[in-house]
Amino acid sequence: MRAERPNEMMKLGAFFHPTGNHVAAWLHPDAQIDAGTNFKHYASLAQTAERGKFDLMFLADAVAVRAGKLAALSRWPQYMVFFDPVTLLSAIAPVTERIGLVATATTSYNEPYNVARKFASLDHICEGRAGWNVVTSANLSEAYNFGREAHFEHDERYDRAIEFADVVFGLWDSWDDDAFVRDRASGRYFDPAKLHALNHKGKHFSVRGPLNVARPPQGHPVIFQAGSSEVGRELAARIAEGVFTPQHTLTGAQDFYRDMKGRMAKYGRMQEQLKIMPGLNPVVGRTAREAEEKHRFLQSLIHPDVGLELLSNALGGFDLSEYDLDGPLPDVPDHRGIIAGQTAFRNVMTWAREEKLTIRQLYERYAGARGQRTIIGTPAQIADHMAEWFLGFGVDGFLIQPAYLPGGLDDFVDLVIPELQQRGLFRTEYEGTTLRENLGLQRPASRYARASD
Numbered sequence: 237m238r239a240e241r242p243n244e245m246m247k248l249g250a251f252f253h254p255t256g257n258h259v260a261a262w263l264h265p266d267a268q269i270d271a272g273t274n275f276k277h278y279a280s281l282a283q284t285a286e287r288g289k290f291d292l293m294f295l296a297d298a299v300a301v302r303a304g305k306l307a308a309l310s311r312w313p314q315y316m317v318f319f320d321p322v323t324l325l326s327a328i329a330p331v332t333e334r335i336g337l338v339a340t341a342t343t344s345y346n347e348p349y350n351v352a353r354k355f356a357s358l359d360h361i362c363e364g365r366a367g368w369n370v371v372t373s374a375n376l377s378e379a380y381n382f383g384r385e386a387h388f389e390h391d392e393r394y395d396r397a398i399e400f401a402d403v404v405f406g407l408w409d410s411w412d413d414d415a416f417v418r419d420r421a422s423g424r425y426f427d428p429a430k431l432h433a434l435n436h437k438g439k440h441f442s443v444r445g446p447l448n449v450a451r452p453p454q455g456h457p458v459i460f461q462a463g464s465s466e467v468g469r470e471l472a473a474r475i476a477e478g479v480f481t482p483q484h485t486l487t488g489a490q491d492f493y494r495d496m497k498g499r500m501a502k503y504g505r506m507q508e509q510l511k512i513m514p515g516l517n518p519v520v521g522r523t524a525r526e527a528e529e530k531h532r533f534l535q536s537l538i539h540p541d542v543g544l545e546l547l548s549n550a551l552g553g554f555d556l557s558e559y560d561l562d563g564p565l566p567d568v569p570d571h572r573g574i575i576a577g578q579t580a581f582r583n584v585m586t587w588a589r590e591e592k593l594t595i596r597q598l599y600e601r602y603a604g605a606r607g608q609r610t611i612i613g614t615p616a617q618i619a620d621h622m623a624e625w626f627l628g629f630g631v632d633g634f635l636i637q638p639a640y641l642p643g644g645l646d647d648f649v650d651l652v653i654p655e656l657q658q659r660g661l662f663r664t665e666y667e668g669t670t671l672r673e674n675l676g677l678q679r680p681a682s683r684y685a686r687a688s689d
C-alpha cells in the first residue's frame with residue numbers, strides 16, 4: 237500500500253467541449269464535425285465516460301454567440317452554436333446510470349429561481365447525479381442579450397454570485413425531504429409544516445419562494461466553481477464542493493490546493509468538503525513519439541487569425557493584427573485595472589515577460605488549450621504525471637479535456653484509465669448511485685432542519 241493518501245482514489249471529470257478542447261479540433265478528420273448540435277454525439281461520449289467510471293461529465297455554457305472578428309470566428313466554431321447544457325443533460329440522464337451530470341449556469345444573466353428550478357429538476361430526472369458549475373461570465377456578449385450595455389465589473393459580479401447562490405440553496409430547501417406524505421386515506425398530499433417560503437430580500441434579489449420542485453434527491457446538486465481570482469477563490473471556499481482551475485506546475489497546484497483548503501475553515505467547512513480538480517488536456521499515444529505527432533498535427537491546424545483572436549481576447553480585446561507575429565508582445569494597457577485580476581491575462585503576460593515568447597509562440601501556447609496544461613505521452617507517462625500531482629497533494633482529481641472528440645476520450649478511457657486502475661489510483665466500480673456518493677461528499681441537511689437541531 238502506498239504511504240501517501242493510502243485509502244483515497246482520485247476523482248475524474250470529463251469536460252466535453254463540442255468537438256474537443258483543442259481550438260482546431262473540428263479540423264481533425266476524426267472529430268465529430270457538427271458536434272455542438274448533435275445529440276447522439278454527446279450521448280455516446282457520456283456512455284464512453286461512464287464505461288471509464290468517470291465521476292462526472294461537465295458541459296460549459298455561455299448565453300451568447302461568441303463575438304469577435306468574423307474572419308477568425310468563421311474558422312473557429314467552438315461554442316458558436318451548441319445546446320443549452322441543462323436540456324442536453326436531461327436527455328443524457330436516461331441513457332446513462334451512474335455518471336454525474338454537471339453544467340454551467342451563470343449568476344450574471346439568470347435569476348436564482350430559474351436556476352434553482354432547472355437543477356432541482358435535473359437532479360430528480362437523473363436520480364441524484366446533477367451538479368451546477370457557478371460562473372459569473374467573462375463574456376461581454378452575454379450582457380447584450382440581457383438588457384445591459386456593459387458586463388458587471390469583476391468583483392461586483394462575484395458579490396451578486398454569493399447572494400444568487402444563497403437564494404438558490406434556500407429555494408432547494410423549500411420542501412423538507414419528507415414533506416410529501418401523499419396519503420390517499422387522509423386526503424393529505426403534503427404536510428403544510430414542511431413547506432418553507434424563503435422571503436429573501438437582499439441587495440440584488442428579492443425572492444419569496446417557495447420553489448415549485450420537491451427537494452432534490454441529493455439535497456442540493458453538487459456545487460462547482462471555476463474562477464481562480466481572489467474573489468473567485470473566496471466564493472469557492474464558501475460554497476464549492478468541486479473546483480475546476482487551470483494549474484501549470486505542481487508547486488503552483490500545491491499552493492492553490494493549500495490556499496483553497498485553508499480558506500474554508502472561516503466558513504465553517506471541512507477540507508474534505510471540497511475536491512480540487514484542475515483541467516488536464518491529455519494527448520495520448522501508444523508511444524511517446526505517436527503522442528507528440530498527434531499534438532504536432534493539431535497545433536499545425538491553428539490558423540493565425542484564430543490564434544491572434546484568442547490571444548487578443550485574453551488581453552482584454554487588445555488588437556494585435558498590426559504587429560509582427562515573430563516579434564515580442566507590445567505593452568498592453570490594463571483597461572480600468574480590471575483585466576489584471578483575470579487569470580488568462582496574468583498568465584499570458586507572465587509567459588511574455590519571463591519566457592520572452594513571440595506573439596506566434598504565445599498564441600500557440602495559449603490558443604491550443606486556452607492556457608490550460610497539455611500533457612503529451614504514453615498512458616504510463618500520463619498516469620505518472622497524474623499520480624505525482626495527486627499523491628503530492630496538488631489535486632484531488634482532474635477535469636480531463638480530450639483534445640478532439642470522440643477519439644481523444646476513447647484513447648483516455650481505453651489506455652489511461654486501466655493504467656490508473658492497475659496502480660490503485662482510480663475506481664473500477666462506482667461506489668454509489670449519486671454524484672455526491674461517488675465524490676465522497678455529504679448530503680446537506682436542509683437549512684430548516686439545521687435550524688431546528
Ligand SMILES: Cc1cc2nc3c(=O)[nH]c(=O)nc-3n(C[C@H](O)[C@H](O)[C@H](O)COP(=O)(O)O)c2cc1C
Binds near residue numbers: 295466467577
Ligand atoms: C474548467 C473551466 C470551466 C469553465 N467554464 C465556464 C463556463 O462554462 N462559462 C463561463 O462563463 N465561464 C467558465 N469558466 C470561466 C470561469 O468561470 C471564470 O470566469 C474564469 O476562470 C475567470 O475567473 P477569475 O477571474 O475568477 O479567475 C470556466 C473556467 C474553467 C477553468
